[in-house]
Amino acid sequence: MAKSASTAVATALNSKPALGNKELAVLRGSSSPAKQAAEMKATLNNMKSQMAGLKSQLNDLQSRHAHLGDRFSAQGHGCVGPRDNWQPKDLGAMVEMNKLNQTSGSIGAEQFADSIEAAVGDLDGQAASGEYRAVSDWAANNRERLTPEARQVMDIYSKYAAVSQARGESGIPQGDFKKMLAEMRDVGDASAKKALANLDSKSHGGTVSGQDMARAIKTGTADHDGQAGGAELKEFEKWASKNESRLSPEAKEVLDVYRKHTQAAQAQGRTGLTDKETAAMNKELSKVGAGDVSARKATEALDKQSGPISGEDLTKAIKDGISDTDAHSSTSELKEFEKWAAKNESRLTPEAKEVLKTYQQAAKKAGPEGMTQKEADAMFKKMDGFKTFHDSSMRDALEGLDAKKGKISGNDLTAAIEKGAGDLDGNAAGTEFTDTMKWARQNYDRLTPEAKKVVDTYEKYATRSQAQGSTGIDQKDFKKMINEMKFVSNPRPTRPVFYAA
Template sequence: MAITQTASTALSSALNSKPALGAKELQSLMGPASASRKEAEMAATLNNMKAQLEGLKAQIKDLKAHPHDQFTASGGGCVKPASDNWQPKDLGALVEMNKLGQTSGPISAEQFADSIEAAVGDLDGQAASSEYRTVADWAANNRERLTPEARQVMDIYSKYAALSQARGDSGIPQGDFKKMLAEMRDVGDASAKKALANLDSKTHGGTVSGQDMARAIQTGTADHDGQAAGAELKEFEKWAAKNQSRLSPEAKEVLDVYRKHTKAAQAQGRSGLTDQETAALNKEMRRVGSGDVSARKATEALDKQHGPISGEDLTQAIREGISDTDAHSTTSELKEFEKWAAKNESRLTPEAKEVLKTYQAAAKKAGPDGLTQKEADAMFKAMGRFQTFHDSSMRDALEGLDAKSGKISGSDLTAAIEKGAGDLDGQAAGTEFTDTMKWARMNYDRLTPEAKKVVDTYEKYATRAQASGSTGIDPKDFKKMINEMKFVSNPRPPRPLFIAA
């Protein structure tokens, strides 16, 4: 109101003030004038008055826009700011805020904290006055770009600036400044924090499954604030570092999947993931999280074997797959084996199929809480009835052949027979021979011509022993058999023929 009155008075004075020279004096000085001259002078006077009026209007507008930019009558400087503590903007802070304004997308807490530190960290004693006003104005004008976390950062700055202003200081003491920055850095990501709080609540401080971890990450990164590879990732990493003992192997794998996807974005200078990248991340996390690491490792070991999977092979894999005592033996671990069996049905021997049925029946009876040790022991005892190979020494020797890739040579098979049937237990023509023949039939396409001759040689000596009513092969005959196998495995090259002229 005072500004308007002052300006109005100035305007009225300018328009109504009495001229210094009267009309007679002017006429005497100027001499007689024509009508056209008088008209031109009048027009010039009116134009001059209009210009003065526009100038005064501009001054009034400026005074209204900056009501505190008034100077004392003596010209001694600025009048003390009014109660709203207005301050002129700080040039250095303006530069930093303009840099931030030139970025694209949402502004994270970390970005804003970095900019504030750069804007007010010059120790010029203006962090609670002109620098604060510069940052606060910029934040108000760009509120829609600030993430909720960045707004928290601004609130922290406002808190410390208000404390200094209350003490009559224009700056923030160095100690408080460091505390302020520490608080800003600790803001984190609200959506990720909420997701992790829900995770803690759901698991009650216990083991975190892969599915739990996948859901938490998907929820915590779903706010589209462009921080899935930035502040949100840091929040999950910080939580994981404090809760390593609670993470199941599957949860750790899910975190590794998250790291892999975010690393790719970071390599391109991005702190967020595109919608397509987010969809791919969530899909892979769900797949990994719903599986079971120990069971998957066991089935991967089966994949490394060549040829059919025996009952013993599958029993051993199941034993290893559920050995982690994570109470998933009847849920995710069973699903992992069922999924593997469906893909490899043609490789399963009849005994292996019976082993899987035994596992499924035991799991159904036990329920979702997993097999107790007593139930697991009973299950493995039942699986023991479904052995593809019945002689332990021969089984070990044949498993060595399963581990070999490619074709089985005559020398390979000879060495296995010598190892598996050479224990002198009286079964070289009994169970050891039966196991070898069964293995040879299941792996016939892997045998070289020499290996097939080795099979024929074994059959010849074993059936001869059986004809005499024995399940063993006489040591002398066994040695002779091995030598013959070695011979057919490495046939001598034919002698060159010389034709007489």
């Protein structure tokens, strides 16, 4: 085609004129020499313009011919012309690539790698020729759908195909093919990798908090490339597996939230999250990340108790809640206890309120870095002064009643009094009695009528001993008191009365 065009140009320029000078003179008429010269100049300019047009058409034809069969370069920088071993596209590879046309949205590295493996994995010796052409042409025509990571996958394929082509091979050897796939699988997700690199940099190899993990997930999945439940999730899972010892309980909970939301999308055949799903996940990530697992478990233990929360109860919960030494005693852990206290204010005894106040003061003094062990010890020593119950044996017995759901029967209370006041420490009518009466007042609505009679019985024997100047109850009287409590707790059924007619 190029040769024909060149011949046409040469013929147009060199052929003999169809009209002679005599004929031209007749056509021109009796014009002046100056006018004839001007006309001749215009004719020459017109011929030059026609020649330039023909040359332009020739260059265009040559350019189109040279670009037939373009494909991705080995370096991923565009396209190059076909080599001497050019072959048509492989039909099987085209079928696999067409399957991607049936999908919507972005195509990530993993999905594209899977498609390439399916397209060229039939071992027919066309991986660097016909199959490569089918894949690379599809990639060139759908570049906007490929994520940056998927483009890296294409570059890896181009690299291996170029090596085989340079050796004069139309296929990729099996060993190289396996290496190529492994390299493709290792591409990962750029945004997730960057977020995790920043996380490592910020934590300096130390413990990762829930807030830091939540922030990393939000950043790593913010590119909306449809891989929140695909390549991005895998990057976070891989990182978490390698750094499990560094994850705080809160960070682990944050990861569980991430898994929960992505699994819901995966169940619908999606690797990405919608904007609405992303917003819901991020909201939950922030909530969980800002919390504290150890403190929350401690407050959950308080929730399992019935009735008022004593100073001792709250002190123990705070000890359990900040014992993980994660340096959050004055931040997230304090917030968990404050949040719980606000919801359960009516359950807090005056002593428990003083305990919370003591915690708040110590946390404020310590600052955001958390309390040192010395500061924590000093705080707990002060908290020990706010006891609701002052006898340890009776406290243990009454806490057993707190753990019981529902009403407290006469038998329940009798057993607690026998256990708490039966240690023969001389306080059955003193601190043990005081603790029991305080607990009974706080839990009066939970007492059955029989339990209330038990309280009255205890009060009768204790006040009698106090009147005699004793804080204890004589052993003989104590046994008598317990028997009386058992009696009122199990009243005998009333016998029917029959009257003679």
